[in-house]
Amino acid sequence: xxxxxxxxxxxxxxxxxxxxxxxxxxxxxxxxxxxxxxxxxxxxxxxxxxxxxxxxxxxxxxxxxxxxxxxxxxxxxxxxxxxxxxxxxxxxxxxxxxxxxxxxxxxxxxxxxxxxxxxxxxxxxxxxxxxxxxxxxxxxxxxxxxxxxxxxxxxxxxxxxxxxxxxxxxxxxxxxxxxxxxxxxxxxxxxxxxxxxxxxxxxxxxxxxxxxxxxxxxxxxxxxxxxxxxxxxxxxxxxxxxxxxxxxxxxxxxxxxxxxxxxxxxxxxxxxxxxxxxxxxxxxxxxxxxxxxxxxxxxxxxxxxxxxxxxxxxxxxxxxxxxxxxxxxxxxxxxxxxxxxxxxxxxxxxxxxxxxxxxxxxxxxxxxxxxxxxxxxxxxxxxxxxxxxxxxxxxxxxxxxxxxxxxxxxxxxxxxxxxxxxxxxxxxxxxxxxxxxxxxxxxxxxxxxxxxxxxxxxxxxxxxxxxxxxxxxxxxxxxxxxxxxxxxxxxxxxxxxxxxxxxxxxxxxxxxxxxxxxxxxxxxxxxxxxxxxxxxxxxxxxxxxxxxxxxxxxxxxxxxxxxxxxxxxxxxxxxxxxxxxxxxxxxxxxxxxxxxxxxxxxxxxxxxxxxxxxxxxxxxxxxxxxxxxxxxxxxxxxxxxxxxxxxxxxxxxxxxxxxxxxxxxxxxxxxxxxxxxxxxxxxxxxxxxxxxxxxxxxxxxxxxxxxxxxxxxxxxxxxxxxxxxxxxxxxxxxxxxxxxxxxxxxxxxxxxxxxxxxxxxxxxxxxxxxxxxxxxxxxxxxxxxxxxxxxxxx
Amino acid sequence: xxxxxxxxxxxxxxxxxxxxxxxxxxxxxxxxxxxxxxxxxxxxxxxxxxxxxxxxxxxxxxxxxxxxxxxxxxxxxxxxxxxxxxxxxxxxxxxxxxxxxxxxxxxxxxxxxxxxxxxxxxxxxxxxxxxxxxxxxxxxxxxxxxxxxxxxxxxxxxxxx
Numbered sequence: 001x002x003x004x005x006x007x008x009x010x011x012x013x014x015x016x017x018x019x020x021x022x023x024x025x026x027x028x029x030x031x032x033x034x035x036x037x038x039x040x041x042x043x044x045x046x047x048x049x050x051x052x053x054x055x056x057x058x059x060x061x062x063x064x065x066x067x068x069x070x071x072x073x074x075x076x077x078x079x080x081x082x083x084x085x086x087x088x089x090x091x092x093x094x095x096x097x098x099x100x101x102x103x104x105x106x107x108x109x110x111x112x113x114x115x116x117x118x119x120x121x122x123x124x125x126x127x128x129x130x131x132x133x134x135x136x137x138x139x140x141x142x143x144x145x146x147x148x149x150x151x152x153x154x155x156x157x158x159x160x161x162x163x164x165x166x167x168x169x170x171x172x173x174x175x176x177x178x179x180x181x182x183x184x185x186x187x188x189x190x191x192x193x194x195x196x197x198x199x200x201x202x203x204x205x206x207x208x209x210x211x212x213x214x215x216x217x218x219x220x221x222x223x224x225x226x227x228x229x230x231x232x233x234x235x236x237x238x239x240x241x242x243x244x245x246x247x248x249x250x251x252x253x254x255x256x257x258x259x260x261x262x263x264x265x266x267x268x269x270x271x272x273x274x275x276x277x278x279x280x281x282x283x284x285x286x287x288x289x290x291x292x293x294x295x296x297x298x299x300x301x302x303x304x305x306x307x308x309x310x311x312x313x314x315x316x317x318x319x320x321x322x323x324x325x326x327x328x329x330x331x332x333x334x335x336x337x338x339x340x341x342x343x344x345x346x347x348x349x350x351x352x353x354x355x356x357x358x359x360x361x362x363x364x365x366x367x368x369x370x371x372x373x374x375x376x377x378x379x380x381x382x383x384x385x386x387x388x389x390x391x392x393x394x395x396x397x398x399x400x401x402x403x404x405x406x407x408x409x410x411x412x413x414x415x416x417x418x419x420x421x422x423x424x425x426x427x428x429x430x431x432x433x434x435x436x437x438x439x440x441x442x443x444x445x446x447x448x449x450x451x452x453x454x455x456x457x458x459x460x461x462x463x464x465x466x467x468x469x470x471x472x473x474x475x476x477x478x479x480x481x482x483x484x485x486x487x488x489x490x491x492x493x494x495x496x497x498x499x500x501x502x503x504x505x506x507x508x509x510x511x512x513x514x515x516x517x518x519x520x521x522x523x524x525x526x527x528x529x530x531x532x533x534x535x536x537x538x539x540x541x542x543x544x545x546x547x548x549x550x551x552x553x554x555x556x557x558x559x560x561x562x563x564x565x566x567x568x569x570x571x572x573x574x575x576x577x578x579x580x581x582x583x584x585x586x587x588x589x590x591x592x593x594x595x596x597x598x599x600x601x602x603x604x605x606x607x608x609x610x611x612x613x614x615x616x617x618x619x620x621x622x623x624x625x626x627x628x629x630x631x632x633x634x635x636x637x638x639x640x641x642x643x644x645x646x647x648x649x650x651x652x653x654x655x656x657x658x659x660x661x662x663x664x665x666x667x668x669x670x671x672x673x674x675x676x677x678x679x680x681x682x683x684x685x686x687x688x689x690x691x692x693x694x695x696x697x698x699x700x701x702x703x704x705x706x707x708x709x710x711x712x713x714x715x716x717x718x719x720x721x722x723x724x725x726x727x728x729x730x731x732x733x734x735x736x737x738x739x740x741x742x743x744x745x746x747x748x749x750x751x752x753x754x755x756x757x758x759x760x761x762x763x764x765x766x767x768x769x770x771x772x773x774x775x776x777x778x779x780x781x782x783x784x785x786x787x788x789x790x791x792x793x794x
Numbered sequence: 795x796x797x798x799x800x801x802x803x804x805x806x807x808x809x810x811x812x813x814x815x816x817x818x819x820x821x822x823x824x825x826x827x828x829x830x831x832x833x834x835x836x837x838x839x840x841x842x843x844x845x846x847x848x849x850x851x852x853x854x855x856x857x858x859x860x861x862x863x864x865x866x867x868x869x870x871x872x873x874x875x876x877x878x879x880x881x882x883x884x885x886x887x888x889x890x891x892x893x894x895x896x897x898x899x900x901x902x903x904x905x906x907x908x909x910x911x912x913x914x915x916x917x918x919x920x921x922x923x924x925x926x927x928x929x930x931x932x933x934x935x936x937x938x939x940x941x942x943x944x945x946x947x948x949x950x951x952x953x954x955x
Binding site for chain 1: 811813814818821822825826827828829830831832833834835837838840867868869871872877881884885886888890891892893894895896897900915918919920922923924925926927928929930931932933934935936
């Protein structure tokens with residue numbers, strides 16, 4: 001059990017006006033089964049769409065015969081890539097300025113790529129018809145091994161791109177290569193390791209899907225969609241379909257988990273839109289679990305050569321890496337345009353380095369597209385895993401305790417704001433207390449003693465440490481945009497005459513509890529109880545523009561917008577109050593819910609009184625319009641940098657190589673806390689992801705490009721039996737530039753926990769001379785490592 | 795074919811295709827959308843309902859197999875406006891985030907507590923191990939079920955006296 005959370009009964013009495021533990025406003029409907037998810041929506045006359053997918057990873061389409069499918073009762077339409085090409089809709093833009101086939105026309109480029117779709121009166125008939133579509137393929141050699149994708153003799157996957165003669169996507173670098181090489185050349189100790197972060201998949205419990213409903217007379221498309229970024233998606237659909245943007249309404253209702261999986265645009269959404277445009281009826285598409293795992297946004301897939309340089313006393317001097325990035329068949333990465341590798345540039349971690357350099361080559365392979373997804377904070381999962389793994393390799397070589405090595409090298413509080421050698425400005429941090437706290441909670445020294453005793457007896461126990469710094473809340477619009485859309489977020493607040501309020505957001509919760517936390521942000525700023533504040537999001541007709549929820553950006557960006565728009569309303573309220581109390585604005589003081597005259601608290605007006613006056617018939621101060629509302633668009637001046645220290649304790653069975661995660665201690669610092677209960681939940685979920693990725697989750701392929709992880713029987717996700725009861729703690733170091741000092745917590749644990757788990761398992765295997773082993777550390781892979789023949793997973 | 799079953803105390807008598815899955819029957823035919831669908835392969839458990847009081851995955855059960863039986867879905871947990879302690883526990887202990895796995899988790903919890911009014915952590919984890927939650931990391935679900943068991947006991951004691 002957590003050491004910091006009070007018992008539910010104890011806090012039930014406290015109903016905070018602003019920040020604090022508050023039960024969620026979302027829960028009453030969800031615990032009654034009254035949530036409204038996309039697949040729960042039934043519209044009159046609604047048709048069902050199902051997609052035929054390629055059985056091959058790379059093949060030319062010779063012919064498609066849809067006649068038998070067309071003839072099946074209840075089938076309304078069967079559409080192929082050729083049909084879409086006639087309308088100019090066979091290809092769509094990706095979020096990385098590449099294009100992706102909606103339905104394959106010339107050839108298929110990954111197994112399970114979309115080839116045709118059926119629209120039928122019910123979901124069973126639509127799937128029956130798929131069986132009757134006859135496609136003739138001419139097999140081509142697939143490119144599966146990322147290491148050979150750029151060899152001269154391999155097939156060119158993207159021959160649709162004019163002049164393309166290889167499978168290269170981009171080269172990218174950051175840091176100072178010459179300075180870094182110079183540090184390495186003169187360093188006492190250099191340690192190198194190839195570190196792989198395998199392909200994984202977010203696999204939210206609710207798969208992706210939508211209902212497209214085009215009303216011909218109004219010329220308006222309504223799209224209910226599993227979207228983490230409703231406004232950005234609306235813009236993309238306007239560009240794809242040619243429909244004017246004001247004639248597209250995107251509604252993201254309750255979403256059953258996202259984790260980045262619901263950021264990209266998928267062909268299925270476009271197919272449903274096209275079907276509704278053509279047929280004139282609502283069309284539902286819900287993918288099944290296999291479709292979700294094999295075709296939608298994967299994550300990671302980096303092969304990283306890492307080098308670390310240090311003095312023999314353990315002062316870390318430099319980190320260098322050379323990365324090979326597998327982006328699949330289409331570059332579908334959702335990252336800011338100037339950041340093709342996302343925020344991987346923070347691979348310098350939480351340490352004061354003299355130099356750092358990274359270079360990367362990204363390639364196409366015959367695998368599903370994607371690359372930035374799964375709570376990664378734009379590739380910071382990969383960056384943190386790299387640095388925290390190579391630091392442990394250094395500790396191994398130096399014979400130093402990994403916690404001691406980190407303590408020796410962590411940035412000091414007086415160094416903030418800290419500019420890294422790769423150009424990132426960490427806003428605030430106080431690292432050592434976080435690590436000391438985690439060590440104290442863990443009983444670190446006692447654990448090391450226990451480990452030493454167990455090693456004497458031949459038992460395998462491991463203790464893994466990681467320290468992470470994230471960069472979240474993208475981002476400043478001068479540097480960051482997706483498809484030309486600046487990463488700022490709008491927010492609108494209206495106070496109604498009776499003092500109740502509605503706040504409209506551009507972001508979209510997928511379970512994070514926005515209806516609660518955003519009500520608390522407004523409540524903190526204006527003193528209206530959270531239950532009197534309605535939070536609206538996920539409906540583009542009724543919310544201001546913004547880029548949505550991913551990369552832990554809701555609190556850093558929209559949370560700031562919510563605080564600032566509320567202050568804007570409060571400023572106006574203060575002017576109205578000055579008129580009501582007949583004093584100057586400067587003579588008023590704010591008491592979280594009311595203004596009173598300085599020195600005379602008996603003369604006061606509540607925010608509710610002010611709201612009624614603002615909408616009432618009486619006079620208002622000169623120059624003040626009626627109403628009490630405001631709208632802003634918040635452009636963050638910097639990212640925010642949450643951090644944390646994690647310690648994992650594992651036991652490995654020497655006879656079976658089965659890993660048991662015995663304990664996990666997480667100390668997080670996300671700046672100012674809005675709702676500690678929700679923060680705790682976000683941390684728990686991310687820690688579970690970390691255990692999953694470290695020990696069981698991987699999207700694997702055979703040499704023909706067959707995806708071997710197409711169901712939850714093959715792609716393993718932790719259950720309650722594989723994870724411990726989390727031990728969490730916190731420090732609070734506010735962000736200096738965020739209006740309430742909050743930094744965001746959504747992905748911290750997913751970023752920070754995989755290296756802690758892997759470091760623990762590798763530490764357990766120290767008696768076998770193991771310095772590194774790649775995820776996922778399944779029993780067979782741990783066993784191989786113990787036998788000295790560990791092989792990389794890709 | 796004709797199927798006839800009791801769902802949340804109501805009779806359901808419907809003509810269906812023999813292949814219709816119970817999850818689709820409940821959701822699409824009866825409009826009880828609190829039962830969710832997540833994987834097709836009995837792995838995720840978001841579709842769990844109670845059949846004669848036992849948790850069953852409705853995505854791999856034919857509606858026809860349930861004819862003549864008694865089915866409880868999440869919509870049946872609240873009785874006359876009073877929440878089941880399991881529902882209350884999930885709210886109090888933050889046992890849900892996106893809420894997608896929650897109906898199945900709560901029904902399994904209800905079946906467990908009916909059999910074992912004072913389950914240990916280990917027993918609870920075993921009971922929900924056929925179900926996946928991607929958001930919570932399970933610890934708060936375990937706490938929620940403890941909360942429900944504690945309050946169930948309080949209710950039972952109250953009604954016995």
